[in-house]
Amino acid sequence: MRSNRQEEELNAATAGASMTGWEFAWLDGLAVASEPSWSYLELVRPLMRRATSVLDLDTGGGELLAELAPLPPHTVAVETWARNTPAARERLTPFGVEVQTELPSEENEFDLVLSRHGRLPVADIARLLKPGGVLLTQQVGSADLADLNVALGAPPPHPRRWDAEVAVAALQSAGLRVTEVREEHPLLTFRDIVAVVHHLRTVPWQIRDFTPHRYERELARLSALIRTRGEFVVRAHRFLVRAERPTEA
Secondary structure (H helix, E strand, C coil), X not given: CCCHHHHHHHHHHCCCCCCCCCCCHHHCCCXXXXXXXXCHHHHHHHHHHHCCEEEEECXXXXXXXXXXXXXXXXXXXXXXXXXXXXXXXXXXXXXXXEEECCCCCCCCCEEEEEEECCCCCHHHHHHHEEEEEEEEEEEECCCCCHHHHHHCCCCCCCCCXXXXXXXXXXXXXXXXXXXXXXXXXXXXXXXXXXXXHHHHHHCXXXXXXXXXXXXXXXXHHHHHHHHHHXXXXXXXXXXXXXXXXXXXX
């Protein structure tokens, strides 16, 4: 039988978290994430200064673009998740950014395509980039937080392998020239079961059948482990790829 403390923790965790875009401020104090050795934002800044047209794929709530302002005169953001689109438009409209729910249909339109933790539709990226244009993407790999799935007895987070090697092969097959590749496994430390449950509720692709009730026993065991050890550490999976569309001969 679970203790009253366990019952209180799991009940609190099922209350849900308020989140728009990709802001996770509610994790403060409950979980600590380490970052890759590179800064995606700092790698983007010099590219942005040289660009006159930018496309940001899966912009979330527009946090990245807003932080990079002032923006090039032709900047488009794409966000297909209905929960995020209003937040993106509210944040980015003052910067003159058009937020769309589908990829642009034109060709040779952008100097720079960005995708941080978003899709990587390689054929469309190759179509949309101008000759000499640059793609910079930071991706979440298929091994991301897989230790959490194991701890809860859940299926792996992604059925197909997705890592730097696979992404590079896809980009090259689309005709892009890969110029930089990095891949790392930074750590994420959970210090409370509430943070675990909130994380799984807000990123439902981690455990697709997750509900606190369905994983009640597993969560109780993990909660006891966190109380004993003071933390539960899992490995994230991040990789960065920069690629260019070759200039036409």
